[in-house]
Amino acid sequence: MQYRRLGNSGLKVSEISLGSWLTVGAASDSGLPERIIDRAYGLGINLFDTANVYHLGEAERIVGRALAKYERSSYVLATKVCVPMGDGPNDRGLSRKHIREQCDLSLKRLGVDYIDLYQCHRYDPDTPLDETLRALDDLVKAGKVLYTGVSMWKPAQIVDAVRTGSELNLNRIVSSQPQYHMLLREPEQELIPLCEREGVGQIVFSPLAQGALTGKYEPGRQLPPSSRAVDPKQNGAISRWISEDNLKRVQRLKPIADQTGLSLAQLALAWILRLPSVASCIVGASRPEQIEHNARASGIKLDAATLNAIDSALDLED
Template sequence: MTEYRPFGRTGVQVSPLCLGAMMFGSQFNPDHDDSIRIIHRALDSGINFVDTADVYSQGESETIVGKALAGGRRDDVVLATKFHGGMGEGVNHRGNSRRWIVQEVENSLRRLGTDWIDLYQVHRPEPGTDIDETLGALSDLVHQGKIRYFGTSTYQPSEIVEAQWTAQRRGRERPVSEQPPYSMLVRGIEREMLPVAQSYGLAVIPWSPLAGGWLSGRYRKGAEQPASSRAALQGNRFDIGAEENAAKLAAADALAELADEAGLSLVRLALAFVLEHPAITSAIIGPRTMEQLETQLGADEIKLSQDVLDRIDEIVPPGTNLTQRDNGYVPPSLSDAALRRRTR
């Protein structure tokens, strides 16, 4: 039986597993009926939390989720979506501005076939946009009843603090959640982000707990390059022969051996690990097929022993990201060389 968890301090209760809908749509699984069956199976299993985004297959994922929730299922689901990424060629059809937020929320509501969104999330930071511009627009949407809450995704700890302080000082509604990357291979948020989230009472809903498939059990030393829909789009990130991925491959192989010793699949070990952290509210799973979903259901019922957790720490030390590519977001201070060099 699913044991639901508090969503931060909102009073809302959500399942420890959140169904991520990124794989539904033309980019990964174009079959709407099959995708809807997967969503219904997840809901029937006790999952009551569904997360999507406008950019997933350019709105098609939201449309599929809307179809799946039609006919009486909407009221029982905590529905989350996101904005920020480009939705067309227009220069202002993206970003964190009031202009775009107010326009795009209407598009998401229409595609989802709903009158309200439970959690509307800023998909990525935008340093060039005043945080108060974003918070002001989102606060207005809360007051209008179009969204119930809002949160952030892949924010740095300092950005989380800035948003909380700005909300307090300007009289805005405040973000109630953060959605960061987190897995046994990507543990950087343990250093500062998770403690910051705990101090503000934020719900934390990590994405990619299987490290984009590296913890699916298919990435092993001596194995052939696994076929992957994600790898087709981001080849270097998933190339087992790439030097930058050597440490990740070694860790994935060692973790697979540990899972075998513990009598678990690597998938279940990975999900159970993420859910063990006291700051984590719900882990986002992103199945493309029914088979993938079935391998992940029930992982929230697994309790890992201290010995197993200690072994994981030995393989990938706490607070460690094995590659920068897996951070999900590289701030301009690192990606733009001009910001690190004085002009001459």
């Protein structure tokens, strides 16, 4: 496993990290998430990403219990705040009240004294930005949080956060968590260049387009009956990536993957890691073998000819 600095911070995270959005907390086998986390840790993965809202706190509890056996300094624990956690008017957003209360609850569920990376899960237009940044800075000064970041923020919002934080002499955000993969290249236009200039690192989620880039979905064929794509509770995030056009693009990537000796998933992950400003790719796993397979993408360097072939396969060649 290779490691990269997270933005301009001194924190080093594994190129492949383990998330808990759709898998942890939803498994019918209660011991499966722990086995997956154990395997990830054994492979050298040190970044484990979750959020308070994932299964309304259950994902945090499971991740915390699974990591409790390991030395606290050996892993990086990331969680998030903003998305509604209840029906009350203050049970959501990025107000000082909600941030402070949810941080304490996350610490309790995770069973730790501090959170390595505390991320604003979405932007909150109803709370003044300086209030949010001051609240995060207070958590850092209190030792409850070591680093702060954002998830799914627009470039202009990140600029405002960086500039406002500098003006107020607050601890700077160190990370951005966008959705980015071969079928979604919008972040390349503004977000990634902006963050590179400002020293904000990228922790990419859904790097395999919810499984579309693994090759398990094929154009003109029925969806695998055991896949998330046929589960009405989980297929909302997948459906946009398994259009016939996208699946044809994925098929055109197969010969490239074969030529490089990689699986489609490994090729897709290595492609994202071609960018130095990407610190880590968050992958999910429904069994230990999946995380082991994806972890092998760490350290792979794709040459210029392969990158050009990928662009041609995706119909994105300049």
